[in-house]
Each structure stands twice: as structure tokens, then as C-alpha cells.
Amino acid sequence: MAVDIKTVLAESQLFQGLTTRDYDKLASIAVSVEFRKGDTILTEGDPALGFYIVAEGLVKVFKVSVDGKEQLLHVFGEGEPVGEVPVFSGTHYPAHVVALTPAVLVYFARDEFTHMLNANPQLALNMLATLSQRLRRFAGVIEDLSLKDVSARLAKYLLSLAKKQQSTSVILPLSKGDLASSLGTISETLSRTLSRLRAAEVVEVARNRIDLLDVETLESIAAGERVL
Amino acid sequence: MAVDIKTVLAESQLFQGLTTRDYDKLASIAVSVEFRKGDTILTEGDPALGFYIVAEGLVKVFKVSVDGKEQLLHVFGEGEPVGEVPVFSGTHYPAHVVALTPAVLVYFARDEFTHMLNANPQLALNMLATLSQRLRRFAGVIEDLSLKDVSARLAKYLLSLAKKQQSTSVILPLSKGDLASSLGTISETLSRTLSRLRAAEVVEVARNRIDLLDVETLESIAAGERVL
């Protein structure tokens, strides 16, 4: 579980285009922390003194309702920053973060990082790009939750996963329960929806592997054109 | 409808803490544009060459479903930037923007603004703060859409409006239809929900003015504790 901090930083989009000096400085203020599967990394409402970059493993960012239901906002993997929002506005973490797998994260203290931002326009622009991408993604999630049904959201997710994994035979990186939370539904509904896709011979499901048999139909379901 | 650009810029959170020189520079690259009520300001999918700051009036930012239903993402007023996301990532506008009232917006070309960002760490930090606030807000919207019912979302909205307007007698800045879109529902459901709040003597509704009679109950509805 040992991780070379500089390697991780060098691979993160956030730190592209920086000088060697900047890397040294970053590495000198960074602290790596290990978490076991299921460990809480950040708690919503806690005062924010810094943020993390995921070096290894997967983490989920989520909100919790009064009766304990979760809504996943993100699943983050290697190179992605977590908990950076309150570095720039607000003083507390806006959501919970838990390790989905054993994970190593690199911590940056807020103040030290802010100093670096002031001196590095490129770093600030990278951070702006990262936040913008998230805003774009969130806007898409809001659109989907409000305007699309579960089968369209699931189809869209499967297609994006296939694209990322470069294969029509995708491996779910999440438990079905977490996937349901991420799609804004519950595991029962996800299960039924997958069954219907299976019955329609659009996908085949084996454990956590899903084969996309009919990508074209899946695309029209994702677009909300076909009802299923 | 004449607007003094420098005054608007000086009042915008985005431009706080800048030097006089910076203001002169900003004013020199800014162009003010007028829109009538209902005019389209930006169209989703159009290539993004710049962004606006609202100088006067209200605009709505929204997504549209295949069958024409709208989901509002934001309503922006004076001093707020619009369409800035693709300045930092992506190349096209991610949503539609339409004027809710007669409006004046100040346009900044992407390239010129990016140059300024490079030279002004404070400007970059301000922009980071703005985007962070939006992310925080979006995370809240996602949470609400997924985990709360319409009455909770409405109650929350009314309470936030009361806070902003410093009064328990609030004036809706939106049509009921737009408010419904902004809460992720449709006007019929909003109408019914308001009726129920009225029947429970929690609010009183007159035209576009709503009096909050029982703030405490409204708060427990917003928290999802009371069913209504």
C-alpha cells in the first residue's frame, strides 16, 4: 500500500503544467493517509482544514437523508481531488466521504495550498477546470433526476461505463446498492430495472459484470426515446 | 436601461479586491448587451466564446427534456456570472439561458478574460469561490431532488426566500411555473402543494405574495420531519 506521492501528483490533472519546483513544494506540504474499506474520510459539517487527492482506491461522496437513505454525488478514483470545495468557499465539508476500497489519500492543508494558488496561475486554472467539470456533471445529474426515469439513468450510466472501460462488457465498480444511490433510486428498483433490460435482451447480467448486448437500444433508452 | 459598467463590476463578488487598474482593464474588454423579457441569451450546445455578468434584471438557466419540460438550474440576478463554466472546461454552453425580465448583461470574451486570470491571482480565487458556491448549491439540489418530497423542497425554498427578503411575507420573483421547474416538479403539483400548506394554515397565498404564518412548522416540513 506504499504510494509515491510525486508520481500520484504528476498524474493528477490538477497538477499538470507545473514546474519541478512546484512539485517539490507540493510534495513537501503533502501528507499521505491510509484508509480501510468502509472508513470515513470526511464527515459532512466538519470544519474544513484541507482536502485530499485520491492516490489509490475508490471513495464515495454522498449526502444522507433524515431516514438514512444515501444519495451518491461522486465516486472518485486515482488523481481526483476530494473535499476541495470548502477550501474556496464555506468553512465546512458539504458531504460525507467514505472509502469504497482500501485507499490511500494525499492531504493538503488549506492554508498552504492557498498560498501556492496565489503564486501559481496555472494551478488556479487547473482547479477552475476541475470545478467546472464537476459543475457540468452536477448539472447533468440534476437534469437526469428531474427529467428522466430510472431506466434512462441506468442506460446512460452503463453506456458511460462502457466508454470508460472500452468494452461492451462492463464491470461495475460499485455494489448494486451504491449504484442505486448514485442513480437516485434504491436497490430494489435498480434490480427490477436491470431485470427488465435483461428480459428485453438489451443486457446480460452476471454478478457484477454486465454485457451490453444491444447498444443501440440502450442509447435510445438513455435518451428517453424508448419506454421499455 | 442604461447601466454603468464599472458600477456593476464593482458590486460583483467576482471582482472584489482588484486594483483600479484591473477595473479599467475589465471595463475596457467588457461589452454591455440588452435583452427583452423572454429573449434567449445562451443556447445549450452553442460554442462558448465568452460569458456574461448580469447587470440588471433576472435570467434563468435551465435544461430541457426531450418532451419539452424544463428543469431550472439557477436564477441569476445582478452581479452574478452566467455561462462561465465553458471558459474553463469544455467548449460549449451546458444549458439554456433566457431573460425572465428585461435585462442588461455584460459580456467578456473568453480569451481576454483568461489573460486577466493569469495575471490576477485574486481574480482566479474569486472565480474559484464562485464556482465552489455553485457546486455546493448543486449538491444541495441533488440531495433535495433525490431525498426530499415536493413539500419539503417548497418549504425550504420559501424559508430561504424569507431570509433573503428579510420578511415572513415573501414575494415570488418567479412565475409559479418557473418556480415549479426550479423545484423539480410541475405547476399543477406546486399548486396542490401550496393549497395543502394553505389548508394547514402554514402559509397564506395572495397572488405572487406568500405570507409565512407558521415558520416553525415550515421548518420541520423542510427538514422532512413532518409529512403534511
Added chain:
DNA sequence: CGGAAGATTGATCAGTTTCAAGCTCCGTGG
């Protein structure tokens, strides 16, 4: 004043959740 847009109300319908039961898989300990 008249017409169009916006808002309300009623009846019905569809999609999703809830509650409950049973099943599968997998790690653990006997």
C-alpha cells in the same frame, strides 16, 4: 373589454418506494 397566458382543481394513471419474504454468494469457524 377581450383574449391569451398563467394558475387552480379534479380524476386518473404511471413510476417508484415500501414492506416482506426468499435467495445467492462468500467468508468464517467448527
Added chain:
DNA sequence: CCACGGAGCTTGAAACTGATCAATCTTCCG
């Protein structure tokens, strides 16, 4: 090595929330 037990997943039936369709009413402006 197998049995046990628990977590995760699936399936069914019923309940519910919110959407749709349709009709009516109100408000706003020209």
C-alpha cells in the same frame, strides 16, 4: 472441507407520490 450466518441482491404485492389529461377560473395587458 463443509456448514453456518450474514450481507447483498432479487422478487412480489400493495401503497403512495407525483405526473398527465382535461376543464375551469383568474390575471394580465393590449
